[in-house]
Amino acid sequence: MPTPNELAEMFLNGEYIIDIDGSVWRDTFLLLAKRGEPELSVKHKAHMLWTVNGGHLRRKIQDDRLVLCVLKKYLPGYGGSGLWLYRGECQFLHEKNLIGFCWSPKIEVAERFASGLNAIESGGILLKAYAPPEAILAEPNQHSAVQMEEFEYTCDPWLLKEIEIVKSFPAS
Known part of the structure; x- marks a missing residue:
């Protein structure tokens, strides 16, 4: 090791x-x-x-x-403007105030995570938040945008604004 x-x-x-x-x-x-x-x-x-x-x-x-x-x-940083982004989060992590770093401007991407991978243990939630420029650590790289089509922005979750639950999903 x-x-x-x-x-x-x-x-x-x-x-x-x-x-x-x-x-x-x-x-x-x-x-x-x-x-x-x-x-x-x-x-x-x-x-x-x-x-x-x-x-x-x-x-x-x-x-x-x-x-x-x-x-x-x-991470390489970000030089753009603020964005409205979405995240599919685990219900139990949200309840513990442990919101993740990876967000997408594509609601369907976040919904896929909220209803799938992040819904396994406790159910999932679809979150929406405003990411001011200082909250964004990196914009999507080519792998995220072209190959995965997730358009992942890595963000400082403590700097996100107006976080709201858009939809909840049962445990899968």
């Missing part, structure tokens, strides 16, 4: 290993949070890794503030 330093280097190269213990990922993110500002090429690799594996990493690390600290440093 890689050490946190080795795993940090892999993360910076866009490499992800799924079967790493959450405590090792947490230690890795603590190391990444202390490092200096990365080059833009590293940010693009980290963005791709986050787009594909972010939900899994979040569940492993179980510390949204630490995840946010790393995302702020290692």
Whole structure:
């Protein structure tokens, strides 16, 4: 198993290993949070890794503030205007005030998550929120926009405004 330093280097190269213990990922993110500002090429690799594996990493690390600290440093940023975005969230996470980072301007994408993957344990909810520019950490990369057609914006959930439940879905 890689050490946190080795795993940090892999993360910076866009490499992800799924079967790493959450405590090792947490230690890795603590190391990444202390490092200096990365080059833009590293940010693009980290963005791709986050787009594909972010939900899994979040569940492993179980510390949204630490995840946010790393995302702020290692995602490419955003230079546009504020947007209305949607998210399909787990009911139990919403009840714990643990709203996720990944949002889409496409309501049908968020509804698919709210009624599917994020409805498995406790039911899902479709959320709508206004993301001011300072809340958006990254706009959709090519993988998210072209291949997945999810148009995922990564956001700081603590900076989102006017969060509302649009629709609820039963546990699936």
